[in-house]
Amino acid sequence: MRLRYSLPSGLIFLSSTILSVDAISFDVSGRARASNPVFHKRDSIPDSSNGSTSLEDLLDTIYFCNLTLGGAPFEVSIDTGSADLWIVGTVPAAHNTSVHANLTYGQGSVAGFINTAALVFDDFEIADQAYIHADSVIQMIQDVPGTGLIGLGPSKGSAILGLLNSSAGDPPLDRIFKQNTSTPNILTILLSRNEENSTVPEMSNQLVPLLEDQPGQITIGEVIGGYEEVAEQPKLPALVDGSGLNQHWMTLLDSNGIIGPDGNRINTTSSKSNLTQGKSDQLRVVFDSGFSFPQVPADIADDFYGRVPGAFFNETIAYWQVPCSYELNVSFIFASVEYPIHPLDMTAFNGVDETTGEDVCLGWFQPIADNILSDPNFGSFDVILGAAFLRNAYLLINFGDFVDGSNSSVADPFIQLFSTVNRTAAHLDFVNVRLGGKDTTSMQDPLLSVSEAQSSSSNLADALSDSSDNDEPVYKKTWFIVVVSIAGAIVLAAIGWSIYSLTRRSRRSNVRSESAFIPPMGSYKPLVMKEDGDSIVGPAVGQYSHRSGFRDPYTDEP
Numbered sequence: 001m002r003l004r005y006s007l008p009s010g011l012i013f014l015s016s017t018i019l020s021v022d023a024i025s026f027d028v029s030g031r032a033r034a035s036n037p038v039f040h041k042r043d044s045i046p047d048s049s050n051g052s053t054s055l056e057d058l059l060d061t062i063y064f065c066n067l068t069l070g071g072a073p074f075e076v077s078i079d080t081g082s083a084d085l086w087i088v089g090t091v092p093a094a095h096n097t098s099v100h101a102n103l104t105y106g107q108g109s110v111a112g113f114i115n116t117a118a119l120v121f122d123d124f125e126i127a128d129q130a131y132i133h134a135d136s137v138i139q140m141i142q143d144v145p146g147t148g149l150i151g152l153g154p155s156k157g158s159a160i161l162g163l164l165n166s167s168a169g170d171p172p173l174d175r176i177f178k179q180n181t182s183t184p185n186i187l188t189i190l191l192s193r194n195e196e197n198s199t200v201p202e203m204s205n206q207l208v209p210l211l212e213d214q215p216g217q218i219t220i221g222e223v224i225g226g227y228e229e230v231a232e233q234p235k236l237p238a239l240v241d242g243s244g245l246n247q248h249w250m251t252l253l254d255s256n257g258i259i260g261p262d263g264n265r266i267n268t269t270s271s272k273s274n275l276t277q278g279k280s281d282q283l284r285v286v287f288d289s290g291f292s293f294p295q296v297p298a299d300i301a302d303d304f305y306g307r308v309p310g311a312f313f314n315e316t317i318a319y320w321q322v323p324c325s326y327e328l329n330v331s332f333i334f335a336s337v338e339y340p341i342h343p344l345d346m347t348a349f350n351g352v353d354e355t356t357g358e359d360v361c362l363g364w365f366q367p368i369a370d371n372i373l374s375d376p377n378f379g380s381f382d383v384i385l386g387a388a389f390l391r392n393a394y395l396l397i398n399f400g401d402f403v404d405g406s407n408s409s410v411a412d413p414f415i416q417l418f419s420t421v422n423r424t425a426a427h428l429d430f431v432n433v434r435l436g437g438k439d440t441t442s443m444q445d446p447l448l449s450v451s452e453a454q455s456s457s458s459n460l461a462d463a464l465s466d467s468s469d470n471d472e473p474v475y476k477k478t479w480f481i482v483v484v485s486i487a488g489a490i491v492l493a494a495i496g497w498s499i500y501s502l503t504r505r506s507r508r509s510n511v512r513s514e515s516a517f518i519p520p521m522g523s524y525k526p527l528v529m530k531e532d533g534d535s536i537v538g539p540a541v542g543q544y545s546h547r548s549g550f551r552d553p554y555t556d557e558p
C-alpha cells in the first residue's frame with residue numbers, strides 16, 4: 001500500500017507563497033559542511049543569544065520563523081523578495097495609523113490598516129514597528145490568526161515606507177540596523193531540506209534520512225557557527241534595479257554561468273537592454289526565499305529537462321514532467337565559484353500516474369514567460385533563484401547603503417554565497433530516495449541529442465500569456481484567471497488542509513510529499529498599490545521630504 005499523497009497535478013496556487021498540505025517543524029539540527037567527510041555531522045547548532053533563530057520548513061516550499069508583536073507570538077514566512085511585514089490576528093497595545101495598505105502578490109493579496117506595535121525579532125526589540133494588520137487575505141496560506149509574512153528585501157520595495165512617507169515606515173531590518181549601530185548590517189539565511197519518502201513502490205512508506213541534512217536558520221548581524229567560510233567568498237554586487245520601479249537582492253551570474261546536465265556550459269543571453277553593469281551573456285539573478293520553484297528563461301529550463309528520455313513539457317500546468325529515477329546534475333557559477341544543485345532539488349515528486357503506475361516528478365526549475373521578463377513592473381531581472389536553489393547555498397546579504405537614510409559614507413551592498421552541497425553525499429541521497437539504495441545511475445539512458453530534445457519555448461507564450469489583454473495589470477490577465485479556475489474546488493480543500501496543518505505545528509508528519517506548486521508565472525513581484533480617491537497609483541517609495549534627512553540610497557546624490 002502506497003502511503004504517499006500529493007495534491008492533484010492540476011492544482012496551481014497563485015501567490016508569492018506556496019500552498020502546501022502539511023506542516024513539518026524542523027529543529028536546528030547539524031549537517032556536514034561541503035568540505036567535511038561525507039558521513040560526519042556536526043552537533044546541533046544552538047540559537048545564539050542575539051540575532052539568530054531557527055526556521056520551520058513547510059515541505060521545502062515555505063520557510064517560517066517566530067516573532068512577537070505587542071507580546072503576542074506569530075509564525076511568519078520569510079520573503080527576501082518583498083520588504084513589508086504583515087500579520088493576521090490580534091496584537092495587544094497596537095496603534096492604528098488609519099493609513100490603509102493593499103499588497104498584491106500576483107493572484108494573492110493582503111489588505112489592512114498600517115499599525116504599529118513593539119516587535120521582537122531574532123531577539124532584537126523594536127518599539128513602534130510599522131506593519132499591516134491584515135483584515136483581508138485572499139488566496140494566501142497565511143490566512144489564520146497567528147500567521148503572516150516578513151519581507152527581508154531592500155526598503156525601496158516597501159509599500160509601508162512609501163505610504164507613511166517617513167522613516168516611521170522603515171521595514172524591521174532597517175529599524176534593527178539603525179537602532180543597533182554596532183551590529184553589522186548583514187542578514188544570513190540557511191534553508192533546510194526535508195527528508196523524503198522513497199519513490200520505490202515497495203518502500204514508499206519509509207522516510208529516508210538525508211546525508212545532506214542541514215539546519216534551517218536565519219541570523220541578523222552574525223554568521224552561523226561552522227559556516228564562517230561564507231565571509232571568505234567573493235562579494236557579489238547587489239545591483240540597482242534598472243527599471244526604477246522595484247528593488248530586489250539581485251546580482252550577476254558569470255558569462256554563460258550555468259553548467260547543464262551534459263557537463264557543458266549553457267549559452268546565456270540577458271533579456272535586458274541598455275545594460276550599465278555586466279555583459280549581455282550575464283544573466284541578472286534575484287535571490288527570493290519566498291519563491292519555491294526557481295524561475296529561469298525557457299531555453300534554460302529546456303536545457304535542464306528537454307533532453308531527458310521520457311520528459312515532456314506539461315502545458316496544462318507549465319512545468320516539465322520528468323522521470324523521478326533520472327538523476328540530473330546542474331551548477332550555477334558566480335564570480336568563478338561553482339554552486340552545484342542537489343539532484344533532489346532538480347525534480348520534485350508529484351504523485352503516481354494512475355495509468356502507468358509510474359512516479360511523476362516535476363522540474364523544480366520552471367520556465368518564466370516572456371511577458372513577465374518584458375514587463376518592467378516585475379523588475380529588471382532574468383532569473384529568480386528561489387528556495388530550490390537556496391537550499392544549496394548559505395546566503396549572506398550585506399545591506400550597505402540599501403538601509404533607508406544611509407549617508408554617502410556607507411559602503412555599497414553585496415551578496416555572498418557559500419556552497420553547502422557535498423556532491424558525493426547528494427548523489428547518495430538521490431540513490432537512497434529515488435532508487436531504493438541501489439545505484440543504477442550509471443545505467444540510466446543517455447541524454448537525448450540536441451536535435452531530439454523536447455522544448456517548452458514554442459508553447460510557453462501560448463500557455464501563459466494572453467495577447468488580448470497586454471495593457472491589463474498582470475494580476476488581472478486572463479491567464480491568471482484561467483489557471484486559478486483549473487484549481488477550482490481543489491484549492492479550497494487544500495487551503496482547509498493547510499489551515500488544519502498550521503494549527504497543529506507540533507505534529508511531525510511521517511509521510512513526505514513534494515506536491516505543492518507555485519503559480520506558473522508572474523506571482524513574484526508584489527504589485528503594491530495604494531488607493532488615492534477613485535484612482536490606483538503606485539506608492540511614492542523613498543521620496544519623502546529631504547528635510548527629514550532621507551537620502552535615496554539607489555542614487556549617488558547626497
